[in-house]
Amino acid sequence: MVNATFSVADGIGRISIEREEALNSIDLETKEAIIERLSDYEDDEDVRAVLFETEGDRAFTAGGDLKEVVDLDFELEPFTESWDRLFTRMVTLDTPTVAKVDGFTFGGGFDLVLHTDIVVAAEDVQIGQPEVNLGIVNHFSPALLPGTVGLNKTLDLLLTGEPITGKRAAELGLVARAVPADELDEEVESVLSALKSHSPEILSRIKSVVYEGTEMSPSAALTHAERVAHETGEGPWMREGVEAQLEKRDPEWAYDGE
Template identity: 60%
Template sequence: MTDVNAEFSVADGVARIEIRREAKLNAIDMETKLAMTDRLRDYRDRDDVRVVLFESAGDAFCAGGDLQEVKERDYALEPFTETWDDLFTEMRTMPQPTVAKIDGHTYGGGFDFLLHTDIPVAADDAQIGQPESALGIVNHFSPPELVHRVGLPTTMDLLMTAEPISGERADEIGLVSRSVPADELDAAVESILDALAAKSPRVLKKLKRSIYASAEMSPTAAKSQVEAVSLEAARTDPDYREGVDAQLERRDPEWSS
């Protein structure tokens, strides 16, 4: 692929994907979406990748898709929704946890990107919004996830008015996992990455899968489903014994793959 506006690196268990298109507020073009999707498919089976971080250069996380591409493709929407869907599906189904560092403008596809990240962390002054209604677009990625996460009235407000909210407000309504002062964002994200990279990859994989599966169930069914996964893991995996022994022996656990 050519003209991919992202950089990829792996070190110390963390795969970092940095969007680099500052001149367009890190709007993601189709080539970059395809490259990111392919890279995630590669990461899912790598033992040296324990967590994936999405971040961006400059003062914006992601202004969504590239509107110039929309016009060049005679306003056909399907190619853009299909490439977003492929990326979001890969993010949601990959075994490793994903983290997003949300700063500056986070609009449109960037908003949907946030929704499909396991742990989005925002600067308190970030501007987060869904402007599709102002562009004549009926957004289809956000509504189901938003209703589940923030409730019907807030979903209506965000999607119909298209007015952005701050990172602090996004934290208050449960749209992000936490918000911090902008000058503390890097440190907060690095702390989360360290915590995730130190955990058993097998435990986090089963936990992530169970959480997303149980989100579609009734509370009773969800409890039974997650309990079954937990008991089976304790019987068959070495992590439970190693974790307890390490705690009792006051040492760091040595997780197997």
Template identity: 55%
Template sequence: MVNAGFSIEDGIARIELQRPEALNAVDMPTKREIIDRVQAYKTDDDVRVVVFQSEGETFCAGGDVKEAREREYALEPFTESWNELFEAMMGLGKPTVARIDGYTLGGGFDLMLHTDIPIAAEDAQLGQPEVGLGIVNHFSPPMLQAKVGLTKTLDMMLTGETISGEEADRRGLVARSVPSEDLDDEVDAVAESLAAKSPRVLRKLKDGIYATAEMSPRAGRSYLEAVSLEAAREDPDYEEGVSAQLEDREPEWE
């Protein structure tokens, strides 16, 4: 049984975790289906943006810990499948958005970190409690250090304590935070804005940003400049975007 729903409408694909009774913990069959869908969305022209969301009042409490015992506590199947999902998301070539509310823990926290634009309710609770399960988390620390620094990373990872969505926004862990009653409208507005952009420009920009994440500022600037100049020469988006603005109309992206 797959505990998730999938839909596509107006260029927006939605992946909804549907296991609220278990705080939307992701079991292996569900994770496998999500991986397959994300990989398929990469070549689906009907998909321009992917939104991760959940049924109920919790985004995701991570993986299903019951499966750990069933698999005789082997950790590799879980880490390998999460890694496959995160690589598929970063290599999707299309923007991803996360709707963060309630508890966002463990693998759910890692999932949030690997979306391009996570949007949190101010009262959401985010954290990495794996230390209490005897697990040495390896997904979050490198990304956390880049976002919040060494001391805050040590604090979050070693204590396992949660922080609010509002605090996560202040630390730069989410793109923005809003009152919980405004969360749906904010997520929809961002997704619709992304769906209206040139898919080709978004792909090249997203790929370029991830490619330059570990470069020096000078090397990253040179890399993206080469991408930008080549796109302006070879793609129709630059001419169409400028023409549309000068002619006071909406651009028509190929």
């Protein structure tokens, strides 16, 4: 059974994990459905951004379904391989992704946050990587966290398993924004509105050049970004954006990709 619902409205492709009784843990079948729907959203010209949200406000997601680990006789490969394919699909997706974190976020949920383009969290939520308590070595966070929070804080988070607040996560750069819980919906809508106002092609190019640059040396990343900037400058997007600014009107991006 897929424990998620999918919908498109007002330019936003929504993915809502609906398994509140299990702290919105994400099972294998649901991961597969999300991967498939992400590709559908990418191909849908009406979808300008993808929003991850979950049922209730106690947990954003506790990560994977531990009962499946037992069912698999503690064989982690199918479990982790499904996460790997989901996260790869997220970062290679042309469409920007946003997560609304309104409850505690642990384990695979923490990794989901690391692979989402823009994360908006309530200041008081708990975010952490407690897998050390389960005798598990997480295979995403050790590679990704040092570049974000530094070596010492990475070791603190992973060795103690202690969570931090959404506010602290924003200070460390783990999430993009943290606001009081009663302002979370408004802040998420502000992010989505901004994304919808921009050229989908330019958003896609920016996203890809940023992620690709993380795998290059600083000088190579700079050269790569310069090349992409020149390529897009030869297209219609800069002309439309500059002319719209000078004419004091909203740009029209209807011809993206033409």
